[in-house]
Amino acid sequence: MGDYKFARDKLADVLTSLKEYQVFAPAAVGDVLRFKEVTDPANVSLDYDNTTVPPKELMFPQTETLFKYRLGSTEVEPSVPDASKKRMVFGIRPCDAHAYSIVDNLYGWDFADPYYQKRREGTTLVGLACAEPCANCFCPSVGGGPASEKGLDALMFDLGDAYYVNSLTDKGEEFAKAAGLEAAGDADAKAAAKQGEDALKKVARSIDTAGIPEKLPSLYDHPFWEQFSDRCLGCGICTFLCPTCHCFDIQDEAEAFDARRARMWDTCMFSEYSLHTSGHNPRPTRKERTRNRISHKYSYFPEKFDVIACVGCGRCINHCPVNIDILDILDKSKQAEAKEAKTA
C-alpha cells in the first residue's frame, strides 16, 4: 500500500499522535524487555533485539479472567474484551507477528475463542524489521524473515536518521494517517529493501524442515530423545517464552464470596500437565515431554493446520539453562534411523 517515513527524533511525536489507540511498545525493567502500555512516549526506544517475553501475552495474557461470579449464585459476568477499543503493538518483530497468524489457526478452529479473537481484531500490528538478526535466529527456515510482512499491518525499517514505514493493510493505512506520516521517496524504499536483503544474509542458523513433520512420528520411541531430555530441568522457559505455545489451564479462584474463573498459561513440560486423576501419567518422564514439545510444533500442528508452529525467534535456545537447542534436536531427528526405534 503506502510508503511513509518519519524522522528518528520524531518517534515520541508519532506515538503521542496515536491518542485513539492503546499503544504497546517494548519497555525495559532492568535488562529485561517486555511489551508494556506506553505511558510516556519520550521513554520509548526501538533499539532492541527482541523482548524476553513475547508479545503473545497481549493476545492471551498469562492470567486472564474468563468470567466472574458470586458463590451461591448461578449468574456469571463474562469478561470478554471489547474489540471496538483500538490497540496497537508498536515495534513488534516480524517473527512475533508471524506467530499470531499461526496461533490464529488454533483459536479459530472448532471453537472461536472470543477472548483471543476480540483482542486480535481490535489490534493494529506495526512491525519493526530486523537489521541485525541475533545469534540463534532462524526465521527464514520456517517461512519468515528479518523483514517478513506476514501478519503485519505495517512494517518499519530503521534507516538511521529516519524510520521508513510500509503500510500493508487498511489498518496500516489508518495508522499512517493517524500518525500524520509524510510520504517516503524511492531512495527510502530502496534502502529498506537493501536492508532486508542484507539482514537475510546475516541469519546464521538454519534448518531444512523438509520431511521433518512426516518423520517425527516414526521416531516416537527412539532413544535419541534422551540425549536432550536427560538434562531437561522440566521448567517452563521454552514454552512460556515461545510466541506460538498457547496451552492454558483453567482454575476457579474465590475470595470470600467473590469468585472468578480464570485461565493461565500451562506447559507440557510440567509433569502435572498430563497427569490423570487416577494418578497415571501418560508422559511419565521428561523424555515424553520433550518429544511432545518438538513433535507438537513440527509434526502434529502442521498435520492439522498445514503450518509449522515455530517462527525461528530463537527464544527457547537463548533462554534454555541447559542448552537444549531445538535446531540440534531437529538436526539429530533427521539423522536418526527410524528403524532403530525401539518398539516399547
Added chain:
Amino acid sequence: MVDEKKLQEKARETLIRDDVRRLIGWKRGTYGFEAAPAVVTDASQAEQLIFDATCVANPASFIAIEEKKPVPRGAEPDTRKVAVMVKGCDSRAVVQQLVEKAYAREDVVVLGIPCLGVVDRRKAEKLFGQTGAQVSAKVDKEKVALDIGGDVKTVDRSNILMDKCLRCRYPNPLVSDFLLGEEVEKWADDDFADVDEFEKMSPEDKWKHWDEQFSKCIRCYSCRNVCPMCYCVECVVSKLRPQWTRRSTDISENTVYHVQRAWHLAGRCIECMECQRVCPVDIPIMTLNRKMTRDVKEMFEYEPGVDVEAEPMLACYNPQDPEEYIM
C-alpha cells in the same frame, strides 16, 4: 587446570564399571558462553566431556530430579550408581543431599574438580555481545582468557566470573572419590558485603524493589527445578488439594511463591547460584538466599553443605545456639 584427556579417561573408566549406570558432567554447548550439562551412559560418549571456565551448571542438580519409570512386575530396580563431576560449590550440593539422606553415599561416585572460577554469561554478553560461537575459557589467578570462535579475549577475573566465584571459600570439592586435578589455593572470603548493602535500603524501598522484581516472574519454576536442594517429588506450589499457591500470576501469588521457595531453603541453600543464573527474567533470587544464609550463620552458627556428618539444621537442637533473637 584440569587435563581434559585425563578427565575423559577417568569418565570412560567410571562408565565401564558394572556398578555405574550414568555419569553427569559437562560438554560444549551448541553456542555461547555456557557449556551444557551432559548426562552420559556409555563409555563411548566420554570423549564429549569437558571442563573449563564455561562449565557453570551444577551437575548435582540432576541427581535427585531423575524421573524413573515404574519397574515392571517381576523386574529388579536398577540400583547402580550415578557418577557426578563436581566443582567445589557443586560438591556442597552433594554434601547437603547426603546430609538430608536424599540418597546414600554408596549410590554416587563423585569425581571432584578443583576450580578457579566460572564465567557469568550475562557479564560476558555485556562485554562481547551474544555469540553463536562455541566459546571455551581458561581461568587463572588473575585473568580469564575466552576463545570466541578463534578470537581470544582476556578479561580481569572480577569483570567476568560469577559473583559466587569472587567470594568463593570452597574452590576444592568437599566430597569426592577421585580428584581430577591438583587442589587449588583459596583466593577469597565472604564478608556478606552484598547483604549489608541491600539492608541499607528502607523497608519501603525494599517493598518497591521486590514488587518490581516479582512482578516480572512468569512462574516457569526454572529456579526451583534447577535447585539441587529442590527435589521434592511433589512441590507445594504444584499441589491442588489443598492449593497453597494459586497458579495465576500476579504480585501476590508470585511473592508467595518466592518467599515460600526461599524459606524452604533456610539452612539448606549451598549458594551455587543456579536459581539466579537460569532465571529468564533476571530476578535477583540470590539476594533472598544470601540474607538467609547470613541469618542462619549468625543465629544458628550453621553452614549447610560442608560436613557430610552434620545433622540438617532444622532437625537438630544445640543448647549453645546464640538465641539472641528470642525475646
